[in-house]
Amino acid sequence: MTKIITIGREFGSGGRELGRRLSEKMNIAYYDHEIIEEISKRTSLSADYVQRISESKPLISFPIHYRRSFSPTVCPAFQQSISVYTEQHKLIKELSEKSDCIIVGRCADYILRQKNPFRIFVYADMESKLKRCMLRKSPDEHLSEDEMRKKIIEIDRNRAKYYGFFSDGKWGAKESYDLIINTSGADIKKLSEGLYRYLSTVFE
Amino acid sequence: MTKIITIGREFGSGGRELGRRLSEKMNIAYYDHEIIEEISKRTSLSADYVQRISESKPLISFPIHYRRSFSPTVCPAFQQSISVYTEQHKLIKELSEKSDCIIVGRCADYILRQKNPFRIFVYADMESKLKRCMLRKSPDEHLSEDEMRKKIIEIDRNRAKYYGFFSDGKWGAKESYDLIINTSGADIKKLSEGLYRYLSTVFE
Numbered sequence: 001m002t003k004i005i006t007i008g009r010e011f012g013s014g015g016r017e018l019g020r021r022l023s024e025k026m027n028i029a030y031y032d033h034e035i036i037e038e039i040s041k042r043t044s045l046s047a048d049y050v051q052r053i054s055e056s057k058p059l060i061s062f063p064i065h066y067r068r069s070f071s072p073t074v075c076p077a078f079q080q081s082i083s084v085y086t087e088q089h090k091l092i093k094e095l096s097e098k099s100d101c102i103i104v105g106r107c108a109d110y111i112l113r114q115k116n117p118f119r120i121f122v123y124a125d126m127e128s129k130l131k132r133c134m135l136r137k138s139p140d141e142h143l144s145e146d147e148m149r150k151k152i153i154e155i156d157r158n159r160a161k162y163y164g165f166f167s168d169g170k171w172g173a174k175e176s177y178d179l180i181i182n183t184s185g186a187d188i189k190k191l192s193e194g195l196y197r198y199l200s201t202v203f204e
Numbered sequence: 205m206t207k208i209i210t211i212g213r214e215f216g217s218g219g220r221e222l223g224r225r226l227s228e229k230m231n232i233a234y235y236d237h238e239i240i241e242e243i244s245k246r247t248s249l250s251a252d253y254v255q256r257i258s259e260s261k262p263l264i265s266f267p268i269h270y271r272r273s274f275s276p277t278v279c280p281a282f283q284q285s286i287s288v289y290t291e292q293h294k295l296i297k298e299l300s301e302k303s304d305c306i307i308v309g310r311c312a313d314y315i316l317r318q319k320n321p322f323r324i325f326v327y328a329d330m331e332s333k334l335k336r337c338m339l340r341k342s343p344d345e346h347l348s349e350d351e352m353r354k355k356i357i358e359i360d361r362n363r364a365k366y367y368g369f370f371s372d373g374k375w376g377a378k379e380s381y382d383l384i385i386n387t388s389g390a391d392i393k394k395l396s397e398g399l400y401r402y403l404s405t406v407f408e
Contacts, residue, residue, distance in 0.1 A: 181383060
């Protein structure tokens with residue numbers, strides 16, 4: 001039985017660290033930012049740009065009237081967004097064929113639904129997410145607590161919209177997952193060990 | 205550190221079995237129907253009646269005008285409901301003082317919030333809940349699949365109202381729990397072993 005684990009996560013919840021630690025314990029592949037880098041190579045778009053549009057719902061373009069004809073126009077940003085998603089979709093399927101793996105974010109749970117992945121969602125309360133983000137921000141990121149709070153809310157809002165647009169589920173809603181973990185005030189190292197033990201039983 | 209685990213569960217999700225198996229593995233006390241029986245003794249109400257009102261939001265009684273005075277009247281059913289909740293509240297606190305334990309349902313997570321319990325919620329899709337309920341119904345329960353579906357929906361609706369009335373959280377919403385487990389199509393025995401291993405790490 002191939003082990004495919006997908007991890008959806010709120011920004012600052014420690015979901016990425018949890019996934020990385022879990023992959024080390026399970027000794028299986030881990031894909032997160034690697035996906036962005038590969039898409040960037042394939043599409044010749046910068047990694048930063050791919051990152052930005054790969055976590056936002058595309059801007060819908062509406063058909064407009066032109067003279068008497070009804071012409072569906074599609075703006076370039078929308079097209080790029082769709083092509084990044086299409087490339088991501090293909091890549092995630094390829095990765096899941098290669099070996100057991102953990103894939104973080106990017107609707108992987110939905111894209112791989114035929115393979116019956118184990119779907120995890122990681123979340124935390126705002127206080128914990130804020131604390132984590134403030135501790136881990138890069139030295140050139142000069143955000144106040146208030147600005148960071150707004151950033152967290154905005155990123156999560158975009159993730160929810162992206163998931164809602166490309167899947168038929170609701171991001172973070174329990175119906176879309178097998179296990180939902182609250183990391184508020186928790187030690188991620190400890191949780192990753194617990195999760196490893198939990199999954200060892202599930203995959204037995 | 206005292207180990208207190210609370211389990212909220214959708215009707216038919218297997219949350220009760222999960223809790224019972226977990227208590228056996230952890231070798232700690234398990235309280236579910238035992239609470240109803242004790243309340244029944246303390247209040248001299250029948251266990252069936254206590255069970256029914258202990259999972260429904262009380263019917264609110266509104267103040268009514270009587271001649272010129274404004275008289276708050278309280279209906280007996282409301283009073284009974286409140287006294288069962290009060291008794292339950294006291295009992296759950298007593299039980300948590302006695303020893304490590306697992307308490308199923310009854311807002312225990314909220315009642316014991318000062319003690320920082322590990323709060324689990326167990327759920328499943330309707331198909332799994334229905335299958336489980338049809339398999340496990342008592343021989344004198346002659347419900348069709350459609351009737352059982354309605355029963356599941358009604359019991360869960362009442363549990364949600366009860367939780368909403370007596371706590372400040374939302375029943376089944378991830379903010380109210382530490383771990384949320386989807387049992388759809390899963391083997392509860394296996395999950396209980398996985399959960400046991402997970403908790404062994406968390407409580408280490």
